[in-house]
Amino acid sequence: MRTRLAVAAAAAAITALVAGCTTSGGSDEPAQEADGPATLTFWNTGSDEHAAALQAVADIYKQSHPDVTIKVQALSWDDGHAKVLTAATSKTGPDIISGGMSWGIEFGELGGMLDLNTYDIGTIKQQTRPEVLKAITSSSGAVYGASFDNAFYLLFYRPDLLQKAGLSGPPKTWEELTAAVTKLKASGVKTPLVENWNTFEWLPWFNWLKQAGGSLYADDCSKATIDTDQAALATATWADQFRKYGVPKAATDSAAGMANGEIAMAIDGSWVANAIDTAHPQLKGKWQVAALPTGPAGAGTFVGGRIIGVMSYTKYPKAAAEFIKWTYTDEAIQLLQKEVYNRAGELWLSPRSDQLDTLNTTDNIKQTLATTMETISGPPHCKGWEVSQAEVTKKLQSVVNDNVDPKKALSEAATIMNNNLK
Amino acid sequence: MATPTTTAPAPGAPAAAGQGLDGVRRAKRSPELRRMRLRRALPGYLMLLPFAVLFVGFLVWPLLNSLYFAFTNYNGVKPPSFVGVDNFRRLWLEDERFRQALLNSFIYVAAAVTLTTALALTLAVAFRGTSWRDRIMRTLFFLPAVTSTIAVALIWRWIFTVEDFGLANTVIGWAGFEPVQWLATPRLTIPILVVMAVWGGCGYGMVIFVAGLNAIPEEHYESAKLDGATSWQQFWYITLPQLKPVTTYVVITSLISAFQVFEAVYIVFRGVSSVGGVQDSGLMLVPYLYDMGFTKFQLGYASAIAWSLFIIIFIVSMIQLRVTRALREL
Numbered sequence: 001m002r003t004r005l006a007v008a009a010a011a012a013a014i015t016a017l018v019a020g021c022t023t024s025g026g027s028d029e030p031a032q033e034a035d036g037p038a039t040l041t042f043w044n045t046g047s048d049e050h051a052a053a054l055q056a057v058a059d060i061y062k063q064s065h066p067d068v069t070i071k072v073q074a075l076s077w078d079d080g081h082a083k084v085l086t087a088a089t090s091k092t093g094p095d096i097i098s099g100g101m102s103w104g105i106e107f108g109e110l111g112g113m114l115d116l117n118t119y120d121i122g123t124i125k126q127q128t129r130p131e132v133l134k135a136i137t138s139s140s141g142a143v144y145g146a147s148f149d150n151a152f153y154l155l156f157y158r159p160d161l162l163q164k165a166g167l168s169g170p171p172k173t174w175e176e177l178t179a180a181v182t183k184l185k186a187s188g189v190k191t192p193l194v195e196n197w198n199t200f201e202w203l204p205w206f207n208w209l210k211q212a213g214g215s216l217y218a219d220d221c222s223k224a225t226i227d228t229d230q231a232a233l234a235t236a237t238w239a240d241q242f243r244k245y246g247v248p249k250a251a252t253d254s255a256a257g258m259a260n261g262e263i264a265m266a267i268d269g270s271w272v273a274n275a276i277d278t279a280h281p282q283l284k285g286k287w288q289v290a291a292l293p294t295g296p297a298g299a300g301t302f303v304g305g306r307i308i309g310v311m312s313y314t315k316y317p318k319a320a321a322e323f324i325k326w327t328y329t330d331e332a333i334q335l336l337q338k339e340v341y342n343r344a345g346e347l348w349l350s351p352r353s354d355q356l357d358t359l360n361t362t363d364n365i366k367q368t369l370a371t372t373m374e375t376i377s378g379p380p381h382c383k384g385w386e387v388s389q390a391e392v393t394k395k396l397q398s399v400v401n402d403n404v405d406p407k408k409a410l411s412e413a414a415t416i417m418n419n420n421l422k
Numbered sequence: 423m424a425t426p427t428t429t430a431p432a433p434g435a436p437a438a439a440g441q442g443l444d445g446v447r448r449a450k451r452s453p454e455l456r457r458m459r460l461r462r463a464l465p466g467y468l469m470l471l472p473f474a475v476l477f478v479g480f481l482v483w484p485l486l487n488s489l490y491f492a493f494t495n496y497n498g499v500k501p502p503s504f505v506g507v508d509n510f511r512r513l514w515l516e517d518e519r520f521r522q523a524l525l526n527s528f529i530y531v532a533a534a535v536t537l538t539t540a541l542a543l544t545l546a547v548a549f550r551g552t553s554w555r556d557r558i559m560r561t562l563f564f565l566p567a568v569t570s571t572i573a574v575a576l577i578w579r580w581i582f583t584v585e586d587f588g589l590a591n592t593v594i595g596w597a598g599f600e601p602v603q604w605l606a607t608p609r610l611t612i613p614i615l616v617v618m619a620v621w622g623g624c625g626y627g628m629v630i631f632v633a634g635l636n637a638i639p640e641e642h643y644e645s646a647k648l649d650g651a652t653s654w655q656q657f658w659y660i661t662l663p664q665l666k667p668v669t670t671y672v673v674i675t676s677l678i679s680a681f682q683v684f685e686a687v688y689i690v691f692r693g694v695s696s697v698g699g700v701q702d703s704g705l706m707l708v709p710y711l712y713d714m715g716f717t718k719f720q721l722g723y724a725s726a727i728a729w730s731l732f733i734i735i736f737i738v739s740m741i742q743l744r745v746t747r748a749l750r751e752l
Contacts, residue, residue, distance in 0.1 A: 082716045089498045110499040110719060190586075200606060201695055249606035249700065250584040251693040262586070387718055390519070390696065397701045401608060 037067045038316040040323065043087075043094040044072055045080040045306060049344035056343075057335045061326060068319050075099070087311065088112025095314040096323065104145025104307040105138045105381055114310045115142040119321035124328050128351050135378020136307055139221055145307030146324055147351035151270050152303040152376050153197065153207055154368060155290045156254060161189055161264040170265070170290040174211070174237060177293045180265065181245045190262045193247050197269040200242070200249040200400075201393045203302055204267065207292055208234040210300025210377050217417070221382035224417035226392070227410040230297065235406035237295075239399045249400070259283050267292065269304075270372075273365055274346035289365055291372045303376035305349070334358050384420025391416045492725035502722060509726035520727070522702045523710040524734075530612055530706065531680040531738075534619035538676050539669065541620060542627025547657070549628070550635045560632065564625035571622075575689035578618050579605070582690070605694045608703035615704060618686050623679070627672045634668030635661065670746045674739050681735050684708040707731045 042058070044051050051074035058070035073094070075083060080099055087093025088107055097103075097113075107113045116124075124146050125133055132147050157170050162180070165187035171177040177193070184192035195204050209215070214230035217223070225231075241247040255272060257263030259280040266272070277284045292301055308327065310320040326332050333350040340348040341360045348359075353373045356366050379385070395409040395416075492509055496502035513520050545563055549556040566574060581589040582604035591601040604610055642660045651659070662669075687709045691699035697713040698705030707727065715724030 085498050085716065085719065106719070107499075110497045112499045198696070199694065200700065248584045249603050249694065252585050257585070390698070390702075390713070393695070394701050397695075401701060 037069070038319040039069045039071065040095040040314070040316055040320055041093070042070050042072045042096040043075040043080070043084070043098070045075045045077055045097070045099040047344060048074045050074065050340060050346075053336065053339035053343045056339045057332065058323075060335060061323060061332070065319075065322070068316075068323065070096075070323060084112070085110075088313075091313040094311060095316055096308065096310055096320050098148050098306045098308045099145075101135060101147070101304045101307055102379055102386065104136050104143070104309050106386065108142055108144025108309070109138060112312055113144040114312050114314075114317055114321075115144060116146060116309065116321060116324065117141070117143055119318065119325075121146065121321070121325065124325060127328055129353065129373065129376065131377045132303060132351055135303070135381055138381060139383060145309030146328070148306040148308035148327065150303055150305040150349045150351050150373070150376075152301045152305075152372055153204065153267055153292055154270050154273065154372060155265060155267055155292055156258065156272060156276070157265045157288055157290065158258050158261070158263075158286060159288050160286060161187075161261065165189065165264070170288070171293045172290075173293050174295050178240075178245060181241075181247075184264045185246070189264045191246070191248065191252070191257060192263075193241065193245065193265045193267070194252045194254050194257065194263055195241070195247055195267045196251050196254055196272075199251040200397060202389055202396060203304075205235070205238045205396055206302045206377075206379075207267070207300060208238040208295065210302070210375075211292070211295025211297060212237070213295070213297030216380045216385070217382040217421075221380075221421065223421065224414040226417060227407070227414040231410050232406040233296070235396060235399055235410060238396075239406070242400045255279055255283070258287055270349060270369065271346065273361070274344075278345040289368045291368055291375070299372075299375035301372050301376050303378050305351075328352065330355065382421065384417065384422075388413075388417045388420045488725040488728055491722045492729050494722040496722040496725075497719045498721050505722070509723050510730070513723070513726050513730060519698075519702060519705065519710060523698075523705045523707050526612060526702075526704065527681060527683075527706045530615055530619070530683065531677060533612070533616045534623070534680045535673060535676045537616065537620045538623040538627055539672055541624040542672060543631050543665075543669075545624060545628040546631030546635055547661070550632050560625075560628065563628055566622040567626040567629075571685045572689065574618075574622060575685050578614075578686070579690045579693060582614060583693070605691055606700050608699070608701050611691070611699050611704040614690070615683070615686055618690070619680060619683065623676055627676065630668055630672050631665065634665045638664045666746060670743065674742060677738060677742065678735055681731065681738075682708050684712065688712070707734075 042054070044054050051072045055070075055072040058072055062069060075097075081103070084093075084097055084099060084103065084107060087097075088110060089112075104113060108115065121143065125143070128136075128147050132150065133143075136145060136147055137143050155170055159169075161184065162168075162170065165180070165183040167180055167183060171180045181192040197203060206216075209231055212230040212234035214228055214234055215225045218225050242249055252263070254263055254266035254268045255276045256279075258266065258276070259282060273289055276287055291299060294300075308324050310317055310324070314320055327336070328351075333348075333352060333355045336350070337348045337355070337359055340346050347361055347365075349356075349369065353370060356370050356373075359366055359369075392413045395404075395413040398404040399406050399409045491502060493504060493506060494502035495505045495508075545559075549559040549563075580587075584591070584601065584603050584606065586592065586595070586601070588601075588604075590604055594602065602610075604614060638661065642664070643656055646656050646660060683706050687699065687704050687706055688697065691704050694700055697709050697717070708731070711724050711727040711731070714720045714727060
């Protein structure tokens with residue numbers, strides 16, 4: 001009896017192993033458009049308020065497309081990435097997702113998302129800024145996720161604190177920035193400058209790289225170009241702000257710091273502009289925003305934000321793609337701006353810069369957003385960057401913490417990136 | 423005349439004394455007896471069935487799957503492709519981040535387990551009694567063990583935040599020191615994680631030690647006192663040897679949980695740097711596994727890390743058990 005039980009258990013284990021070996025999550029057949037009314041589930045990465053705003057907009061879409069019902073669900077940034085991967089693996093879950101800018105290429109190349117090129121997205125491509133389009137287009141030319149909204153770095157500041165330190169306005173160049181930090185420190189401001197949004201990682205450093213005229217990869221992704229003189233200058237300058245000027249290496253609440261007068265300037269994500277007045281009403285009218293200071297090569301700002309794409313297993317690819325195309329219309333963008341502002345108190349930054357004028361905000365913010373959008377660059381789409389970025393960040397951090405020569409650190413980073421390109 | 427061995431006893435009847443072992447074996451094999459045993463055991467097996475199904479479905483099957491994936495290149499969506507031992511070769515021979523994670527893990531485990539065990543034993547000796555003071559103190563020290571690890575990690579992040587409201591910077595500020603970037607300083611990363619582990623783990627160890635201490639017969643101590651043994655001698659020659667099985671349990675459970683640390687690294691250091699902290703100074707095996715599996719979609723490689731972690735914990739536990747046994751035999 002015992003022997004039989006053992007044999008049965010072993011057989012069950014082998015069956016399970018074989019079943020595991022064949023796991024692929026279902027059919028790899030291309031999705032087919034089902035007939036009749038379509039009900040689409042849309043996982044929107046962001047807050048509940050954003051999901052509610054999008055639901056209101058989707059309900060208006062239904063008025064002109066009665067056969068299409070869209071149910072929007074909020075997906076948190078914390079576990080959204082893993083949940084979308086699980087959906088792609090199990091081939092069950094949403095029809096449409098929105099998420100980080102790199103998610104389109106990531107999930108698309110895994111086979112989890114549809115190439116929107118199949119659904120005539122010429123208009124979307126024309127309306128997307130070239131640098132953003134480059135960042136969301138895979139090396140094979142596929143666009144698995146259209147740009148949904150944009151986020152980029154801005155310089156937030158307290159004009160009164162700058163004035164007290166003898167500064168007439170926000171710094172416009174690297175030199176003016178370091179001079180401003182020194183003067184603000186002398187005037188008694190505890191932390192003249194903070195740098196947020198993936199603080200002390202490659203992302204904020206990328207601004208300095210672009211302002212110095214450097215790049216991460218060659219345009220055709222044939223090799224890493226991180227080890228140039230421009231990149232070394234950017235790295236040295238970026239490192240100096242931590243070592244010489246006391247910029248914190250850990251993320252800080254820049255809005256709270258500006259509210260209590262401890263922080264005078266913050267290089268932070270554009271979404272902060274949405275939250276300052278809501279979280280700190282006493283600051284209303286006391287803060288301003290400017291484009292990032294320029295470097296030897298001019299202006300340059302990293303752009304992120306969300307993509308919107310269609311999962312590969314959906315039964316309604318055409319209906320989903322049509323909805324995505326609709327989100328690029330004037331009507332949809334203005335509805336999104338209004339609903340997101342009303343429900344979340346936030347600004348909806350469409351990838352279409354011509355729609356900035358309709359934002360419910362001050363002229364200073366509108367003007368700064370428009371100026372900055374002219375200088376944005378997206379993350380690289382080259383093979384291996386996702387794996388390389390942690391190593392590159394370590395090399396950059398070693399310049400600050402261990403006084404490693406920037407050229408040496410960047411040369412080591414280039415070797416890692418080139419190895420991962422193969 | 424039929425021999426006794428060929429005569430089957432009546433169902434359920436004991437084998438006749440003269441039938442010997444063969445008779446007993448045959449009786450056990452009889453279909454009636456088997457059916458009767460099955461009838462008797464069936465309710466038990468039926469009650470076990472839900473657990474068995476869950477056990478196989480949610481433990482055995484995923485384990486076998488992950489073992490298979492460890493030998494494949496698998497991104498979670500496309501079917502896995504078999505790559506033999508490539509994942510393990512890359513992991514152990516080429517991967518610098520894995521080496522860093524391994525080194526960090528061993529340093530962290532050694533420090534956290536030693537300090538947790540020592541402090542737990544000290545607290546148990548100090549608060550082993552039944553007085554209200556001892557009960558309150560035991561409750562206080564045990565609280566972290568029943569508190570959400572996520573909430574605890576967030577509180578530690580607040581304690582060590584760079585901003586002025588951070589408790590650590592506030593306290594050193596009273597003494598006139600400049601604020602420290604606790605979480606962004608690589609040499610402080612492991613000590614901070616060790617402090618968190620000791621704070622969170624010593625209460626649990628203390629409760630186990632208290633149970634062990636109270637199981638030591640009082641006569642041992644009375645005899646020792648009559649022989650003139652000092653308190654230290656009683657602790658060294660009676661308490662510690664008697665606590666060896668308990669100590670082994672506490673050390674092994676602490677060791678396993680220390681090797682599997684995740685939330686502390688993931689939550690506390692995410693405000694400074696992505697998984698692993700600045701320059702991977704706090705990168706441990708499980709956060710690295712998470713990073714490779716769920717950020718980089720290298721699920722086959724992540725499975726290889728998971729099985730490597732299992733092998734490491736298994737070997738270290740075996741060594742620990744062998745050392746304990748050797749000490750007991752001295």
